[in-house]
Amino acid sequence: MIRITQLKLPCGHSQDALEEKIRRTLRAGKGGKGGRDPLKFTIVRHSVDARKKPQLFDIYTVDVAAGRGIKADQALVHRLKNKNVTLAPASSYSFPDPGTEALHHRPVVIGTGPAGLFCALYLAEHGYRPLVLERGCRMEERAAAVEKYWREGVLDPASNVQFGEGGAGTFSDGKLNTQINDKTGRADQVLRVFAQAGAPESILYEAKPHIGTDRLRTVIPAIRRRIEAAGGEIRFGTRVTGFTFSEITSEAAAGTEDRGKDLRSDGQDAPAGPADGSAGRRRLTGLYCVTGEALSGAGTERTKEAWIPADAVVLAVGHSARDTIEELYREQIPLEQKQFAVGLRVAHPQSMIDESQYGIADQDRLVSMRLGASPYKVTARASSGRGVYSFCMCPGGHIVNASSEPGHLCVNGMSDEKRDSGWANSAIVVTVGAAEFGSDHVLAGMEFQRRLEKKAWEIGRGAMPVQKYTDFRDCFRGEKDFAETEMEPAAEYLPDRIRGACRQAPVHTLLPAALTTDLIEGMEQFGHRIRGFNGPLALVAGVESRTSSPVRIPRGRQCESTGAAGLYPCGEGAGYAGGIMSAAMDGMRVAEAIARKYSSFTTDTEMQAGKGLQTDTGA
Numbered sequence: 001m002i003r004i005t006q007l008k009l010p011c012g013h014s015q016d017a018l019e020e021k022i023r024r025t026l027r028a029g030k031g032g033k034g035g036r037d038p039l040k041f042t043i044v045r046h047s048v049d050a051r052k053k054p055q056l057f058d059i060y061t062v063d064v065a066a067g068r069g070i071k072a073d074q075a076l077v078h079r080l081k082n083k084n085v086t087l088a089p090a091s092s093y094s095f096p097d098p099g100t101e102a103l104h105h106r107p108v109v110i111g112t113g114p115a116g117l118f119c120a121l122y123l124a125e126h127g128y129r130p131l132v133l134e135r136g137c138r139m140e141e142r143a144a145a146v147e148k149y150w151r152e153g154v155l156d157p158a159s160n161v162q163f164g165e166g167g168a169g170t171f172s173d174g175k176l177n178t179q180i181n182d183k184t185g186r187a188d189q190v191l192r193v194f195a196q197a198g199a200p201e202s203i204l205y206e207a208k209p210h211i212g213t214d215r216l217r218t219v220i221p222a223i224r225r226r227i228e229a230a231g232g233e234i235r236f237g238t239r240v241t242g243f244t245f246s247e248i249t250s251e252a253a254a255g256t257e258d259r260g261k262d263l264r265s266d267g268q269d270a271p272a273g274p275a276d277g278s279a280g281r282r283r284l285t286g287l288y289c290v291t292g293e294a295l296s297g298a299g300t301e302r303t304k305e306a307w308i309p310a311d312a313v314v315l316a317v318g319h320s321a322r323d324t325i326e327e328l329y330r331e332q333i334p335l336e337q338k339q340f341a342v343g344l345r346v347a348h349p350q351s352m353i354d355e356s357q358y359g360i361a362d363q364d365r366l367v368s369m370r371l372g373a374s375p376y377k378v379t380a381r382a383s384s385g386r387g388v389y390s391f392c393m394c395p396g397g398h399i400v401n402a403s404s405e406p407g408h409l410c411v412n413g414m415s416d417e418k419r420d421s422g423w424a425n426s427a428i429v430v431t432v433g434a435a436e437f438g439s440d441h442v443l444a445g446m447e448f449q450r451r452l453e454k455k456a457w458e459i460g461r462g463a464m465p466v467q468k469y470t471d472f473r474d475c476f477r478g479e480k481d482f483a484e485t486e487m488e489p490a491a492e493y494l495p496d497r498i499r500g501a502c503r504q505a506p507v508h509t510l511l512p513a514a515l516t517t518d519l520i521e522g523m524e525q526f527g528h529r530i531r532g533f534n535g536p537l538a539l540v541a542g543v544e545s546r547t548s549s550p551v552r553i554p555r556g557r558q559c560e561s562t563g564a565a566g567l568y569p570c571g572e573g574a575g576y577a578g579g580i581m582s583a584a585m586d587g588m589r590v591a592e593a594i595a596r597k598y599s600s601f602t603t604d605t606e607m608q609a610g611k612g613l614q615t616d617t618g619a
Contacts (some may be wrong), residue, residue, distance in 0.1 A: 001088035002026070002073050003044065007060040013049065022062060025085065027077070037502030044088075045160045046611040047207035048371065053359030058370060061205075063088045093185025095126055099597040106233075106601055107312040107594055108287065110240050110324075113167020114580045117223050117585035118190065120168035124232035126591075127600030131308070132232060133241035133289060135321075136164025139221050146171065150500040152363075153462060155406060158239065162320040166220035166547070169599040171402070173394040173415040174211035176203055178581035186585040195617045197222035200417070212415060212417030240289045241305060242327055243313070245282040245564055259612075280495035284566035286310050293312045306333065311350060312594050315561075316570040316587060319549040320404050322446055334554050334563040335442045338575050341391060341547040342452060344518055345399045345411045345505065346469065347497050347539045348532065350374075353395070353424045356530040358556065372396070376426070380522040384514065386430050388522025391547055393426035393526050399541050401500030401511065409455035410545045411464055414499075423497045427544040428526075430518050444548030455510055456543040465505030469538035473520050501607040511543045531543025541543035549573050559593035568594065 007021050022028075023043055028142035045061040068074060070087075077085055091161045109120045112134040123130040135158050136142055157163075161171045169483050171538055177195070178187060182481045194211065203209035211219060286303040317324045350373050355361040357374035365374075373395035380388045392412070396419030402412035406468060432592045438442035459465050467475075474480040508516060527534030552575025554562045561567040570576065570590040577583035 002064045002066060003061065003086050003088040004076065004380040008049070009058050009060070009063065011056040011058050011371060018060060021118045022064060025082070026064065026066075026080070029387055030290065031094075038142050040067070043205040046205050048203075053357075056358060056360075068134075073103055073441065076618065082411045086313050088512070090097070091185055092183065093189050095122060096592050096596045098126070098595055098599050101598050102434070103311050103601045105309045105311050105597045107314065107490055107598075108133065108308060109314040109316060110134075110287075111167065111316035111318055111321070111573070112136075112220075112234065113163050113316060113318045113571060114169055114584040115573075115574075115577060115587035115590075116167070117220070117227070117587065118313065118318060119314050119570060119591045120227050120228070120232050120234075120586040121223060122228035122588055122591040123594065124227045126595060127231070128278065128594070129233070129601045130227075132227070132234040133240060134163075134165060134234065134236050135231050136160070136236065136476070137225075139165045139170070139217055142166075142170075143217055149403075150401060155403060157356045157404065157406065158237070159403050161400065161402040161412065161478055162318065162546070165224065166216060167583075168320065168402070168412075169583075170216050170220060171213055171400060171414050172216075172392065172419075173397060174213060174216050174579075175225070175392075175417075175579065176209040176211065176581050177207075178579065178585070180582055180585065182585065186588050187581060189588065190584045193223065194219060197226070210415070210417075210419075212419070213414045214416040217431040224565060226267070235291075235579065238289050238291050240287050240317075240324060242288040243284060243331055243564075243567070244286045244288070244307070244495070245331075246285050248281055248283050249564065274370075281513060282564045284285075284310065284313055284564050287313060289503045310566070310614070312409065312566050312568060312571050313589075314568045314590055314594075315553065315574055316590075318571070318573040319546055321573055322405075322450075324410070324462045325443070325446065325551055328553065329443060332563065333411075333561055333567065336552040336554060336575070337434060337440065337442045337445055338548075339431050339433040340445060340550055340554045341389075341427075341429035341431050342449075342511070342543045343388075343391075343427055344511075344540045345413055345425055345544050346428050346523075346541045347399055347423050347541070348427040348530075349537055350396050350422050352532045352537065353530065373415075373424065376424075376435070378522075378526045378529065378533075382430075382518035382521040384518055386518045388428065388430050388518055390527075391427040391429050391544075395424050396421050396427055397423065399425050399464070399498045402546065403453070403457075405450075405453070406477045408450060409457040409462075409464065410449075410453050410459060410539050410543055412544070412546065419496070425497070425546065428519060428522060429544060429547060430515055430522075436512065436515070442551060449545045449550060452510070452543045452545050454513065459505045459507070459510060459568075460503050461505075463501035463503040464541050465507050465510065466498070466502045466539055466541045467504060468506040468536060469523065469540050471525070472508045473534075475506065476516055476520065481510075482506045502541065507540055535602060548578055549575050551575060558597065559590045609612050 041062045041064045047055040047059045048365045049059050088462040109116045109130050109131045109132045121132045137159040142159050144161045152250045162168050199211045199219050286309040354374045375393050375395050378390045394415040395414035397415030403409045434440050438449045476480050553569035555569045559568050568590050571583040571586050577586045
């Protein structure tokens with residue numbers, strides 16, 4: 001297989017032009033009935049070069065199967081002496097061979113976001129029969145609950161934009177790009193799994209691949225069915241409420257199996273343990289969970305909760321499972337405060353962004369060139385020294401109400417596969433840490449989020465607070481009173497820009513003054529790069545507070561918690577990922593770690609014993 005890079009053609013080129021370009025590069029002659037060599041090629045990567053806009057070019061990398069064998073390919077590469085023509089690298093990913101330690105119970109995966117799904121998938125397809133627990137609903141019921149919330153304001157705390165099958169990424173743009181320098185092949189594997197589940201084939205080669213929230217809602221259930229077909233089990237409407245541990249004796253720490261007596265945390269600090277996380281003072285033995293009406297947690301007694309025994313539990317709970325983080329804190333599982341970003345969601349006409357990025361605003365012309373809605377990425381440095389930047393940009397998308405707690409409100413952005421709403425939006429955010437939280441307490445960042453979300457709820461009176469950017473800026477600077485501002489009727493914003501109830505509100509009072517000052521400085525700088533970015537057509541909505549997890553759950557080299565053997569922090573909620581791709585890849589990494597340690601779970605008798613929920617009597 002031969003790889004060719006930097007194949008450049010004008011956007012909108014004919015379908016035959018790429019093949020002809022490949023033939024000229026390889027000096028392969030013409031194809032067709034009278035041709036000498038049939039040409040089979042695969043697009044490996046595609047991007048758009050807009051440096052000379054409005055002259056736009058497609059840039060391709062392709063793999064060509066000449067069908068002559070490796071020696072002939074090597075000879076051709078040597079003969080051409082073209083730095084853009086090389087041998088294609090072999091696929092690098094391989095799942096590890098199973099370990100030797102016996103699993104007494106099925107591994108349990110908590111959460112069905114990308115991290116949990118991919119961890120469960122690879123465990124299931126290698127004989128480990130994972131049990132997956134998800135507090136939210138299946139995709140169909142979850143989508144209905146979210147639409148009801150946006151339409152009627154009725155929030156289901158267990159199944160919403162943050163919780164349910166697919167995780168928070170389901171209601172997003174579905175971006176699959178990552179900045180991870182992956183040499184393991186995991187990234188390619190993630191893209192293949194998505195494509196096999198029904199995502200567009202273009203994600204395998206586009207430089208900025210995305211699926212879109214509408215397509216994700218069919219892709220995720222397909223991955224769920226693949227897990228189930230491989231022996232995994234997924235239980236929806238099941239919320240984990242606690243964990244049980246045993247003390248590790250000195251003999252057990254040295255390698256002797258001794259599970260000891262199950263116990264709940266006694267309030268004493270647990271030592272961090274060694275770097276590999278395998279010989280801490282405690283070993284996980286099981287978990288508690290509730291189902292059905294008890295999901296709200298009101299009046300639930302732990303002695304009546306269901307208990308599931310487990311040797312290995314994967315914590316892939318996402319960045320919004322605050323109750324789980326609080327439970328880990330009570331159990332003295334080591335946690336670390338982590339910086340994250342907060343800000344506002346900003347919307348603009350998509351034509352404004354296309355004009356800036358492509359030099360072309362006409363939709364028909366863009367379609368003829370096979371160009372979709374353009375993304376952007378902007379960064380600035382405020383006079384305070386703080387960075388201001390765009391995050392989770394959604395071309396042709398919507399601002400959505402992404403709340404998960406009653407009396408609190410946060411926003412996010414999402415796009416359908418076609419990105420055709422006519423409006424672009426992104427979060428404009430700044431990084432915050434202990435100085436902004438007002439405390440070094442490990443949960444201070446989470447409480448900072450809650451304070452902002454409560455204020456957003458209050459100033460919007462339960463609806464998303466929105467404001468024209470120019471009013472936001474002028475009111476904050478004292479150049480205009482909020483009572484003097486004007487906004488088009490709500491119909492102007494729904495449903496093209498916003499999904500869920502919105503209300504004109506003093507968004508300029510939402511964030512701490514220092515953060516608002518920096519955001520305005522950033523927006524004004526962005527206006528010099530994208531014409532109109534800081535103009536009257538820009539709309540701001542708040543609060544964007546769930547950019548990433550406010551904590552990290554430390555883990556060792558084998559991915560186990562440094563405070564409890566058998567507990568595997570995973571994905572974005574544990575502080576080890578920042579999007580769909582990185583979370584899915586981390587799920588694979590944790591699955592590999594479990595596989596290296598344990599032999600596959602194949603004992604039918606114990607499989608059946610672990611399937612039934614067991615009740616802890618409190619004895």
